[in-house]
Amino acid sequence: MSLLDFSSDAFMVAFFLYCFAFLFYVIAIAGKKWSNRDPKQHEKRWGRIAFIVSTAGLVAHLTFFFTRWIGGKQIPTSNMYEFMTFLGMAIMIAYTIVYAMYRKPLLGMFAIPLTIIIVAYASVFPQEVQPLIPALNSVWLKVHVTTAALGEAFFAVGFAAGLMYLLRVINFTDKTKQARRAQFWVEFTLYSIIVIVGFIIAVFGFRFAGYEASFTQEKVLIDNKGQDSTIVDTVNYYLPPIVQPYNSQIVEFQSFLGMDKPLFEAPYWMNGVNAGRKLNTVVWSIIAGTLLYGVLRLILRKRLGAAIHPVMEGIDADDLDEISYRAIAIGFPIFTLGGLIFAMIWAEIAWGRFWGWDPKEVWALITWLFYSAYLHFRLSRGWQGLRSAWLAVIGFVIVLFTLIGVNLIIAGLHSYSGV
Structure with missing residues (x-):
């Protein structure tokens, strides 16, 4: 077996371990109502099992990363498949750090699915090791991409905690105009996640059918x-x-x-x-995601947010708000280094200028400015709770557009990453 084959096997092991870890986190949180044990003991026991399994998945993921690096003779971050797998691994690293700080199993029930979705999304792209183009053949690629992705990974954890906060505090039985608006946007966020899942299902379904x-x-x-x-x-x-x-x-x-x-x-x-x-893929993602969302609504007979809300009962909303803020506060300086400073150094080496208004550069700057505003409002204006949670959710939407959306509709020097 070649080193690249072993790397692929480690990647599959990591994916399945993440799936099992998610199930164990669900048992830890949702299973408390049916357990004969004390709810706190039940959550602690299954939460520990879930964390051990997720950590084992991270070890397998790290094994994939380094064996692919050695086997491919280049850092595996040069195309969409490699970058998204690295981002999934970075989210797990960020989650592990935040979990070690707060010991909240509920966070795993929301953060682990992000990793699963991103890893599955990566798998739809060509997985062969592709030779680096000259602009990428620099040590600054390693530090730019890895630190930028790690910063975005902490933003992802902040997003997960922010979404959990919204699901915890929003009253889904309230019929006032303001409450219905909040319910709609939370539901739209969940629908958007389902659309990404629909994309993955559609791609693998037609790939299995051999359509071309x-x-x-x-x-x-x-x-x-x-x-x-x-x-x-x-x-x-x-x-x-x-x-x-x-x-x-x-x-x-x-x-x-x-x-x-x-x-x-x-x-x-x-x-x-x-x-x-x-664009065709986006259309199919919306079709498949809408069908999947409709099936879930029929099964649950209520909005997804209203179905998840009872699981959040008993969770301290202030803890979720603090976790979201801390994750973003950790990620911001890392992203500043990777997404801006190291990126500009690499741009000078690769293209002879620090800044060229390339679409990806512009959206990286927009991302940085948004999270700068988040921290400013949080620290100077005292924006906590709902306002902070909404900003955490919106910020990660901007991150996703920077990573994926720019490649769909705008040509630029970073377009190779979408191939």
């Missing part, structure tokens, strides 16, 4: 002298094409549910790498 379609796309390139040239690329789809690439022709198309051609073409202004295919 392809198009030829004409692109016009303009050089520095203003002269244009036309190139023709082949774009392969692995989900039924609802959206075809802009200015393209069908080469192969498998009919699906009576649909023998795409419904519409991607708009011309979506000029990111494979923008049409990615």
Whole structure:
């Protein structure tokens, strides 16, 4: 067995251990009502088991990371698969640190699923070791990407605790206008998470079915002298094409549910790498996520937030607020180093300038400014509780858009990471 094969096996072990850890955290929290033990003893016992299993998953994940690094002869953060697997590992590191500080098993019931979703999301991308392009072949890649991801991982833990706070304090039986607005946005946040799960289900479902379609796309390139040239690329789809690439022709198309051609073409202004295919993936994610959300609503017969709220009873809301703040406070200086300072040093080495208004650079700056404002309002204005929790949730949405959304619709120097 090669080192890369062993690395892949370690990755699968980590994924399943995370899944088992999540189940044990659910037993620790939700199982208290049916346990014959004292609820605190039940939570402590199963929480300890869950933490041990999640830590074992982290060890397996670290094994995957370092064996892939050695086997591939380069740090595994150079494409979307490797970066997202690293981000999942970083979230587990951040969670482990925060858990060691506060010893709250409930946090694992919300933080571990984030890791599971991100690891599963990473698995839809090509997993081969890809040679580094010249701009990436620098030691500053290692420090920039790893520290930026670790900072974002602490933001993810802050998001999990902030969402838990909202689910704890919002009254889902209140019919006032303000309460209904809060209920809607919490439900929308949960729906958005379900959409990501729907994306993963859709991709693996059609991959298992062997679905494939392809198009030829004409692109016009303009050089520095203003002269244009036309190139023709082949774009392969692995989900039924609802959206075809802009200015393209069908080469192969498998009919699906009576649909023998795409419904519409991607708009011309979506000029990111494979923008049409990615927009098609977004459409399918929304379709699959909405269906999954509908099934859960039918099973639970109530909104997801209202179904989760009773599990949060007895949890100290102030503890959740403190955990969210501490996680973000730890992550902010790390992200400042990785996402801005080290990134600018690397940009100077790779492209000969510290700052170039590349879309990813701009959104990294927006992320930094947002969390700067969060800490300012928290420390100077005394924004705690609901306001702080909402900012923690919104901040991580910005992080996700910076990591994923920019690659879907905007072309830039970082577009390679979406391939």
